Amino acid sequence: MTTESFRASPAYESHLSADAKFHVNSGWRRVDYFAHNSSPDYESFRPEGFEGDAWSTAVPVEHHAVRNTAGLFDFSTFGKIEVAGPGAESLLEWLCTNRIARGVGRITYTQMLNIEGGVIGDFTVTQLAPDKFVAITNTGALAHDLKWFAERAVDPKTPLAGPVTITDVTNGWACFGLWGPLARDILQPLVDISLATDDFPYMHSRDASISDVAVRLSRVTFVGELGWEVYVPTGWGRWLWSRLTEAVDEAGGRRAAFMCVDSLRAEKGYLYLGDDLTADRTPFESGLAKFVAMDKTFYGRSALEGATEPTETLQCVTVDEPNLVLRGGEPVTGAGVASKLTSGGISYTLGGAIGYVYLPTNLPTDVELTVEVDGRQLPAKLALQPLYDPTGQHFRG
Numbered sequence: 001m002t003t004e005s006f007r008a009s010p011a012y013e014s015h016l017s018a019d020a021k022f023h024v025n026s027g028w029r030r031v032d033y034f035a036h037n038s039s040p041d042y043e044s045f046r047p048e049g050f051e052g053d054a055w056s057t058a059v060p061v062e063h064h065a066v067r068n069t070a071g072l073f074d075f076s077t078f079g080k081i082e083v084a085g086p087g088a089e090s091l092l093e094w095l096c097t098n099r100i101a102r103g104v105g106r107i108t109y110t111q112m113l114n115i116e117g118g119v120i121g122d123f124t125v126t127q128l129a130p131d132k133f134v135a136i137t138n139t140g141a142l143a144h145d146l147k148w149f150a151e152r153a154v155d156p157k158t159p160l161a162g163p164v165t166i167t168d169v170t171n172g173w174a175c176f177g178l179w180g181p182l183a184r185d186i187l188q189p190l191v192d193i194s195l196a197t198d199d200f201p202y203m204h205s206r207d208a209s210i211s212d213v214a215v216r217l218s219r220v221t222f223v224g225e226l227g228w229e230v231y232v233p234t235g236w237g238r239w240l241w242s243r244l245t246e247a248v249d250e251a252g253g254r255r256a257a258f259m260c261v262d263s264l265r266a267e268k269g270y271l272y273l274g275d276d277l278t279a280d281r282t283p284f285e286s287g288l289a290k291f292v293a294m295d296k297t298f299y300g301r302s303a304l305e306g307a308t309e310p311t312e313t314l315q316c317v318t319v320d321e322p323n324l325v326l327r328g329g330e331p332v333t334g335a336g337v338a339s340k341l342t343s344g345g346i347s348y349t350l351g352g353a354i355g356y357v358y359l360p361t362n363l364p365t366d367v368e369l370t371v372e373v374d375g376r377q378l379p380a381k382l383a384l385q386p387l388y389d390p391t392g393q394h395f396r397g
Helices: 011-018 040-045 047-053 057-066 090-094 139-153 183-190 236-252 258-268
Strands: 022-023 028-034 073-076 078-086 109-115 120-128 131-137 165-168 173-179 206-209 215-218 227-233 310-319 331-334 337-346 353-360 369-373 375-382
Touching: 011 022, 011 028, 011 236, 028 057, 028 258, 040 057, 057 073, 057 258, 073 236, 078 090, 078 139, 090 131, 090 139, 120 139, 131 139, 139 165, 173 183, 173 236, 183 227, 183 236, 215 236, 227 236, 258 337, 310 369, 331 353, 353 375
Parallel strands: none
Antiparallel strands: 022 028, 073 173, 078 131, 078 165, 109 120, 120 131, 173 227, 206 215, 215 227, 310 353, 310 375, 331 337, 331 369, 337 353, 369 375
16 A cells, blocks of 8 residues: 655645645645635636636635635745855845845845846745845745755855855745735734834734744735735644634635635736746846846846847736636737737636737737637737736735
């Protein structure tokens, strides 16, 4: 008799009790959706074709909970790389396009480039101390990013200011994300610090306690709503998930998972590494210019000089089909364009399908485009992004 081998969050048993449905990413079992959230009221949202076979009405239920009340996510599988020592700051400033050393408690969203200026990394870096940082990266990107950090740390061309240690601390920390309009109301009674914006701004991280258990709160978002990632030593993970679940349930929120992340992030224009962000596209082509500090030196910078105004950029298109899910790879044509979607999704907030595609930068907004799906030629519109909450008031408030 053999037993399936996999890695799992400390909240795994709780997920099973909520009838979670899983997929596997880099050996981790991650939740697609919680079947106990299913509702026949959303059956009319079932996607067309084979996409509908793996879909559940729980997905729009979880989506709307995040937009209207709150959703609790288990992101414990995210990679966590600690960079420490006298050379930590200089290594990260060399590896990352954005400025990293902003002060203890600051979080920076950044990319990492190859020598040709293409995007090979996409993550956040939190400064924990003057000489200690942690990078939070995608589950599937951890092995690559660890190797890249280690290789650059011993490269004689890297301008290190001193010794540095690079440690995979993924197994040491559970991470739960709480997002939605009620996130502050839910979390504030549990913690011993103020969560008011003046005391705890967006893209900051703070140490706190929940029932005398030390946690770290990071005010970031990948769904476009107010909220925090809550980090706790793995040994306390099962207890903390139970505590947060109880508080979310009492407030009328829901446990939520990765399938609704697809729809939430598509509405906000948040991008996927390996799909939207690739090694053959610069951050300027990918619409990430504001995260590139051209006034500092970093790996791959020389390839960007003279390329800050690209002829093609990643743009958003919408298709007015309420039950269509765009996944990436669908051909896009029209006005002399021949391209393919890099990724896509469905919008349960706004209705219709959303896709991302590299197109000529100077296309008029009223250009007539077509997306081919299963042999059908569907009209598509060029859309300004983000489609949802364009000013970012929801997550900054």
